[in-house]
Amino acid sequence: MLVKIVERVKEFSLPGKASLVVILVFLLVAILAPYISIHPHNISSGPPLLPPGGGHPLGTDELGIDLWAQICYGARVSLLVGFGTALLAALGGGLIGIVSGYLGGWPDKVLMRLIDIMIILPDLPVMIVLAAFFGPSLLNIILVLALFSWVFPARIVRSQILMLKERSYIKSAETYGAGVWYLMWKHFLPEVFPLVAVNMIRLSGRAIVAEAGLSFLGLGDPTSKSWGLIIHHATNFKGIYYTDFWKWWLLYPWLALIIMVISLAFISRELERMVDPRMGR
Amino acid sequence: MPRKRFLIVLLLAISLSLLLFGCGTDQARDDQKPGVAKGGEQQQVDIIRLAGGDWGYPSPYAHYPRGPGIFKMCLIFDGLLERDEKGLIPWLAEKYEIKEGGRQYLFTIRDGVKWQDGKPLTAEDVKFTFEYASKYPMVSSYIGSKDIEKVEVVGDRQVLITVSEPNAAMLYNLGLTRIIPKHIWENVDNPKEFTKPEAVIGTGPYRLTGYNKEHGTYRFEAFEDFWGPRQRVKVIEFVPVSEEILAFEKGEIDLAGVTPDVLPRFQNDPQYKIVKSPGFWGYRLLFNMGDYPVLRHKELRQAIAYAIDTKELIEKVARGAAVPGSAGILPPDHVMYNPNVKQYKPDLQKAGELLAKLGYDKLDERGIRQNQKGEKLSFNLLVSSGEVRLAEVLKEQLARAGIEIKVQSVDMKTRDARVRENKYELAITGHGGWGNDPDYLRERFAGRSRGGISPSASGLRGYNNDELNNLLEKQRLEMDDQKRKQLIFKIQEILAEDVPEIPLYYTTGYNVYRPAKYDGWMFMFDHHSLTHSKLSYLERG
Numbered sequence: 001m002l003v004k005i006v007e008r009v010k011e012f013s014l015p016g017k018a019s020l021v022v023i024l025v026f027l028l029v030a031i032l033a034p035y036i037s038i039h040p041h042n043i044s045s046g047p048p049l050l051p052p053g054g055g056h057p058l059g060t061d062e063l064g065i066d067l068w069a070q071i072c073y074g075a076r077v078s079l080l081v082g083f084g085t086a087l088l089a090a091l092g093g094g095l096i097g098i099v100s101g102y103l104g105g106w107p108d109k110v111l112m113r114l115i116d117i118m119i120i121l122p123d124l125p126v127m128i129v130l131a132a133f134f135g136p137s138l139l140n141i142i143l144v145l146a147l148f149s150w151v152f153p154a155r156i157v158r159s160q161i162l163m164l165k166e167r168s169y170i171k172s173a174e175t176y177g178a179g180v181w182y183l184m185w186k187h188f189l190p191e192v193f194p195l196v197a198v199n200m201i202r203l204s205g206r207a208i209v210a211e212a213g214l215s216f217l218g219l220g221d222p223t224s225k226s227w228g229l230i231i232h233h234a235t236n237f238k239g240i241y242y243t244d245f246w247k248w249w250l251l252y253p254w255l256a257l258i259i260m261v262i263s264l265a266f267i268s269r270e271l272e273r274m275v276d277p278r279m280g281r
Numbered sequence: 282m283p284r285k286r287f288l289i290v291l292l293l294a295i296s297l298s299l300l301l302f303g304c305g306t307d308q309a310r311d312d313q314k315p316g317v318a319k320g321g322e323q324q325q326v327d328i329i330r331l332a333g334g335d336w337g338y339p340s341p342y343a344h345y346p347r348g349p350g351i352f353k354m355c356l357i358f359d360g361l362l363e364r365d366e367k368g369l370i371p372w373l374a375e376k377y378e379i380k381e382g383g384r385q386y387l388f389t390i391r392d393g394v395k396w397q398d399g400k401p402l403t404a405e406d407v408k409f410t411f412e413y414a415s416k417y418p419m420v421s422s423y424i425g426s427k428d429i430e431k432v433e434v435v436g437d438r439q440v441l442i443t444v445s446e447p448n449a450a451m452l453y454n455l456g457l458t459r460i461i462p463k464h465i466w467e468n469v470d471n472p473k474e475f476t477k478p479e480a481v482i483g484t485g486p487y488r489l490t491g492y493n494k495e496h497g498t499y500r501f502e503a504f505e506d507f508w509g510p511r512q513r514v515k516v517i518e519f520v521p522v523s524e525e526i527l528a529f530e531k532g533e534i535d536l537a538g539v540t541p542d543v544l545p546r547f548q549n550d551p552q553y554k555i556v557k558s559p560g561f562w563g564y565r566l567l568f569n570m571g572d573y574p575v576l577r578h579k580e581l582r583q584a585i586a587y588a589i590d591t592k593e594l595i596e597k598v599a600r601g602a603a604v605p606g607s608a609g610i611l612p613p614d615h616v617m618y619n620p621n622v623k624q625y626k627p628d629l630q631k632a633g634e635l636l637a638k639l640g641y642d643k644l645d646e647r648g649i650r651q652n653q654k655g656e657k658l659s660f661n662l663l664v665s666s667g668e669v670r671l672a673e674v675l676k677e678q679l680a681r682a683g684i685e686i687k688v689q690s691v692d693m694k695t696r697d698a699r700v701r702e703n704k705y706e707l708a709i710t711g712h713g714g715w716g717n718d719p720d721y722l723r724e725r726f727a728g729r730s731r732g733g734i735s736p737s738a739s740g741l742r743g744y745n746n747d748e749l750n751n752l753l754e755k756q757r758l759e760m761d762d763q764k765r766k767q768l769i770f771k772i773q774e775i776l777a778e779d780v781p782e783i784p785l786y787y788t789t790g791y792n793v794y795r796p797a798k799y800d801g802w803m804f805m806f807d808h809h810s811l812t813h814s815k816l817s818y819l820e821r822g
Contacts, residue, residue, distance in 0.1 A: 239543035
């Protein structure tokens with residue numbers, strides 16, 4: 001299994017490999033945050049608005065809280081939101097896709113119309129309303145984001161199932177008396193999993209950006225210290241562009257966000273290329 | 282060939298955009314030309330633009346109960362008196378007399394005042410206003426339903442108001458109540474819902490000529506038949522602004538608040554003038570003693586006061602532009618400020634002793650104090666999204682004293698509503714009005730609201746101190762200024778000892794404007810904002 005993964009990774013292009021390394025680094029930073037952050041991430045540890053250097057590698061914000069520590073812990077929030085949303089959306093969407101595709105008939109019709117509605121709904125405005133309505137907390141953000149993300153895996157899985165269930169080996173399994181659950185576990189899931197996995201990576205990138213956006217608008221969890229929230233506080237600092245403070249307070253969380261999202265996009269492209277042979281090699 | 286054509290099109294597009302751009306800057310330059318004095322010496326200006334935002338429809342019943350909403354309404358509506366730098370000045374009333382030891386007020390209404398629909402202002406309108414405002418309190422209400430006993434019209438230009446009890450603040454309250462036209466409002470039963478164009482007809486210097494709730498824009502035009510001093514500003518516009526200082530630099534707005542960090546940009550440049558605001562806008566920490574009995578312990582509130590380092594709050598959150606809160610509530614800039622009240626210098630040891638005295642002498646594994654029964658000192662702090670940073674510092678400071686704070690942030694209007702309805706445990710609210718007549722202490726601490734919904738008037742539930750209540754009633758009846766000051770001094774001492782709420786700091790922000798464009802800005806004697814004073818836009822004698 002491990003060998004297989006390594007073999008696959010070897011097929012990655014250079015940006016793909018680099019992206020994978022970046023994501024792994026972010027993962028490590030997130031996991032090891034308490035050990036590598038030097039200073040606490042939620043209480044002040046120095047004078048306010050200290051430029052990078054000295055004891056504070058990336059400087060401090062206006063409350064004197066170390067930015068490096070905030071970015072380390074922010075990576076936790078971003079990754080949690082990203083992968084949490086993707087997992088939830090993929091599970092829910094995958095299940096709905098299988099049900100819709102396998103059963104067909106009116107459940108399929110109802111679900112497909114629901115998906116159509118979800119697709120035309122402009123997601124950001126509705127997310128803003130929902131986030132404001134449910135109140136700011138990390139779990140709510142994940143739930144709201146997942147609510148808007150499940151349609152993509154659902155559609156992909158459904159079309160895949162429609163194709164699979166006409167295959168002769170499925171038909172013969174059915175004639176031998178295979179149940180729905182058996183078919184799902186033994187045949188459907190292994191077939192659709194790679195597709196869903198690719199989609200998950202893309203969804204997590206989207207969720208990270210959406211969380212940052214909601215936090216930036218002040219709808220995130222005010223105590224969670226995500227990257228979006230650091231940017232929110234920095235841009236809310238009156239006249240920040242007329243001072244030097246943006247050079248660290250705004251720049252570093254923004255860079256972290258950009259690098260992570262771009263890396264996820266590259267990885268997702270690489271995986272897509274492998275799963276879907278039609279996309280040019 | 283196609284390439285050549287493309288180049289030509291590109292060139293055309295560039296020159297066209299340059300042309301348009303040129304026009305734009307020309308226009309901007311026109312706006313910045315200093316107003317030329319016509320006739321008098323005081324410069325006139327065609328248009329002043331200020332940062333907008335939706336603060337409600339500017340009728341006395343529909344605007345939002347905060348400064349920017351109140352003063353927009355005041356541009357349209359006049360009171361019997363007005364505020365200048367030093368105090369109250371006659372306005373719609375030419376003169377006034379206080380009779381019967383403060384029981385009666387005789388106002389002589391100015392002749393020749395016209396409503397913005399052309400009808401003349403009469404004494405009947407004034408009588409109607411006070412009766413109507415007693416029945417339906419205005420948003421920014423100065424009089425309560427039981428304050429006025431009767432209003433009589435004497436002769437054709439005088440109004441005699443008999444109040445239920447003498448009250449030192451009554452002249453201020455009667456004088457600043459906005460006069461509304463009887464012929465429009467007499468048939469209105471639901472003034473809050475009345476937002477027709479007639480609802481914004483007053484006698485004031487400006488007419489509302491545009492309001493967009495969604496964009497938060499307002500446009501006020503000078504009213505030609507205004508009775509009083511000539512308007513120096515023809516049009517006041519409130520425009521949407523995302524970054525105030527950027528908009529000011531680009532000339533999109535004509536006055537901006539700046540933080541000390543940006544101040545050097547404008548200092549030593551003769552083009553700009555910088556004015557510091559007096560500290561009449563403050564933040565206070567509220568305790569809901571009604572629903573949370575633990576907060577009724579004076580020692581707990583004192584311990585919290587000892588645990589808070591206001592200097593750090595000011596340095597970090599206000600960037601130094603504020604004065605620390607006085608435990609006696611009234612700010613240092615207030616005329617009746619008592620400088621000798623007990624002040625709570627940050628002292629964790631004292632805080633700890635006080636908490637231990639209440640039985641909170643053990644720490645749990647997270648360092649939070651708890652008593653024998655295992656009850657922890659943990660509170661929910663309600664703030665608006667603009668005060669999250671303030672709350673974060675506060676949380677850190679209180680954590681050092683073993684008190685846990687959970688920050689709940691909502692938008693400003695929700696916070697205001699929840700504070701009004703007492704749906705909070707601890708809350709931070711910030712508002713102006715700290716420089717007003719000290720009778721506001723009675724509203725806050727003796728639960729005597731005048732019926733308005735202003736955040737500065739939100740009282741405290743579950744707080745009662747008989748001695749304080751007595752003094753608050755006594756100062757109200759005391760018409761002698763010096764004796765009243767003594768009483769207010771005593772009241773501040775009691776408040777400082779009792780800590781029913783903690784004033785955190787009073788902001789003293791900086792305002793910057795271009796005097797060449799317009800220089801009429803002034804502060805009312807008890808207010809923090811240049812743009813809020815009506816006289817800022819009028820010719821001065």
